[in-house]
Amino acid sequence: MDSSAFRNSHVARNYDPLPVMLARGQGAYLWDVEGRRYIDMMSAYSAVSLGHAHPRILATLSEQAQRLAVPSRAFCDDRLGxxxxxxxxxxxxxxxLPMNSGAEAVETAxxxxxxxxxxxxxxADPEIVVADGNFHGRTTTIISFSSESEYRDGFGPFMPGFRAARFGDLAAFEAAVTPNTAAILVEPIQGEAGVIVPPDGWLAGLRRLCDERGVLLLLDEVQSGLGRSGTWFAFEHEKVLPDGVMLGKALGGGVLPVSAFVAKSEVMDVFTPGSxxxxxxxxTLAAAVGLEALRVIRDERLVERSQALGARMLQRLNAMRMPAIREIRGRGLWAGVELxxxxxxxxEVCESLIDRGVLTTATHxxxxxxxxxxxxxxxDLDLxxxxxxxAISTFDAPRDVGDAAAVADQQLEA
Structure with missing residues (x-):
């Protein structure tokens, strides 16, 4: 499917969007400029976990915008507390400590x-241990410890102070921690890597390791948090409490960039005015919307809904026996279909889904x-x-290896 007709010459080419021109959203639906309706199976990477145009979020947004929106943190207001x-x-x-984007929350951590x-x-020179295959954003500090070449290519020099270990491998993290280690920073479930769920007990093992070595455990729950994994936070699956957690995406109710670094007092107390x-x-506007987003998740029992619908989704996906599918991974209402x-x-599958009235995206x-x-x-989930x-069943025969490589190269160049 040719996406060139959907490109604007004034838009920077840092994205290669799928060929659909959206104009409206409501709940779990999106409509294109021609009025065709699609089921949203992406939620803007979990930023729209509460659905598009949620009435309570829009009411809060409108009411607060008319009262007070951005007074600056140089003053106090009645919504932030x-x-x-x-x-x-x-x-x-x-x-x-509130910020805007998820990457800013990670930078704060x-x-x-x-x-x-x-x-x-x-x-003297604190180090942070991270995981291979991580994705915490695209700022220059964060890409310094990314293991993905496409995020780093041409953006050096890179910042030192990070050591990487294999995701899900407790022994590798034990070996990576040194007397210079200040923290371990990981995603409890790796989203951009393809919804990679670690082995049972891994997070609990990291918690024990941090306690034994006097190291902070910092968890990036920008995507996995606020119900996506079937619990409020993915760390609850192993009943651990981190020293700090990064939140974002769903925190903005699908209408604003809202993020935060939340931590124990001993960690947060290192910040002083001006630091x-x-x-x-x-x-003020972000705080009002963020508070209402948390209340909507609680009042509408969306965490429980994610857990129940997620179980159904994973059951159905695991029942799909097709040669094109290598593996199904997921937790809660979040899955990766490895092809x-x-x-x-x-x-190719995502483009085929457009014709079937479903929108989602690919990774790697x-x-x-x-x-x-x-x-x-x-x-709608079943549909x-x-x-x-x-869509996947139409790809029922293997291609020549050279043809598959050519398709991959064309997509990389697009």
Missing amino acids: PFLDELCKVTGLDAA IKAARRWGHRVKGI HGSTFGGN DPRYASAR RTVVRLAPPFVISQE ALDAVEA
Whole structure:
């Protein structure tokens, strides 16, 4: 499918979107400019977990925008306190520092870990241990410890101070921790890598390791948090409490960029006035929307809905026996369908899904990601999964290895 007709010459080419021109969204549906309706199976990478145009979120957005939106953190306001109180309540942690994007929340966590390493542990050059295959954003600090060449190519020099270990391998992390280690920073489930779920007990093992070595455990739950994995936070699956957690995406209710670093007092207390900040981070409008997003998740029992619908989705996906499917991975209402590249690329399947009235996206050429809004009906979920099965089933014969490589190269150049 040719996407060139959908390109605008003034738009930077840092994305290669699928060839569909969207104009409207409501609940779990999206409509294109011609009025055709699609089932959203992506949720904007979990940013729209509550659904498009949620009425309570829109009402809060409108009401607060007419009262006070961005007064600057140079002053106090009546919305930030209640928002951060609720964040600490749901996470079980002590203090929160609001930002905008998920990457900013991760940058905040990195700064906290380094200052904690300097001031609490007395480390001259604090290090942070991360996981291979990680994705925490695309800022220059974060790509310095990415293991994906496409995120790093041409953007050096890179920042030192990071050591990588194999995701899910406790022994590898034990070996990577040194006297200079201030923190371990990982995703409890790796989203961009293809919805990679670690072995049972891995997070609990990291918690024990951090306690034994006097190291902080920092978890990036920007995608996995706020119900996506079937619990409020993915760390709850192993009943661990991190020293700090990064949140974002769904926190903005699908309408604003809202993120936060939430941590224990001993970690957050390293920040002093002027040591960190953001013009828009924690603005009054964002705080009001963020608080309402948390209340909607609680009041509408969306975590429980994610768990129940997620079980159904994974059951149906695991029942799909097709040669093009290599593996099904997932937790909660979040799954990755790993394809055999000899049969099809993930992009080809996603383009085929457009014609079947379903929208989602691919990662690393071989994985179709499925993460619908929590408000999706069981009927629509089943319709979308029917479409996924039908789309993949059309790729029923292996291609010549050279042809498969050519398709991959064409997609990389697009």
